[in-house]
Amino acid sequence: MKAHRLNTAYAILTLTLFGCDAPTPQKGRPGAGPAATDPIATLVMVMIPAGTFEMASPTTEKERSPNETQHTVTLSKDFSMSKYEVTQGEYLAVMGNNPSYFTTTDSTGKVIGPDLKRPVESVSWNDATNFCAKLTASEKTAGRLPSGWEYRLPTAAEWEYACRAGTSTAFHYGNDLRSGMASFKGTKEYVGGTGTVENTNGTILNRTVPVGSYEPNAFGLYDMHGNVREWCLDWHDAYPVGSVVDPVGPTEGSLRVIRGGGWNDYARMCRSANRYITVPDDRSRHVGFRPVLAPGQ
């Protein structure tokens, strides 16, 4: 994997939606999330260097799906990815509405305080792509985009490469995911070599949490495991065999790919290789997204 190129490129690609100045790049702040003073409409992007990785899971990984056929993927171009899931505040700032379920109550009806730093959810694939298009247009008008670059959903390959951040384990944290390590159903943990294990004392959140509430991965990306499942660009299909370069999925289909698991999923659903699929007009309180910024395809 090539070395990170975080200096000049980072400064160019660390963009605010409406502000005049790029915010100071945020170093890893485990568990802190965006600072209280950050503009609510700030989208912080992290550079992801081009490279090659093994996509999907080895046959030895417990509770994998048989369709997680491992294959070699090369991503030939650097891109950047949103450090956090798109928040309710960011979505509101760009689209003018907040469709999220988790504003005043959790999934059991218990009152929760509104917090625009929770991830936006209840957005369809089309809602997510419309967000990216509108953000691209406004940033282009403002002269803040490198020529030819655009915001869009990540391909499933880009998403998994960014999630793994150089790891080949079931999670970027390693082979275990325990309650308290991410936003997921903490009574159903995962242990490498064993699979799902019960933890009767595990945390059941019944809601999303503000983005950035847990440790990031080696790229500095937060909540790649859990909180909201994340829309990808691709139509769903069987994986290719052998080695591929910059895969984008099939040209047509009926189901879109979703990655990373969410606040009410078992840990095994949050594995780096796990794929979830649904129709593109599905609006679920389990699903949000995070854009990449990349050269136009």
Ligand SMILES: [Ca+2]
């Ligand atoms: Ca997530």
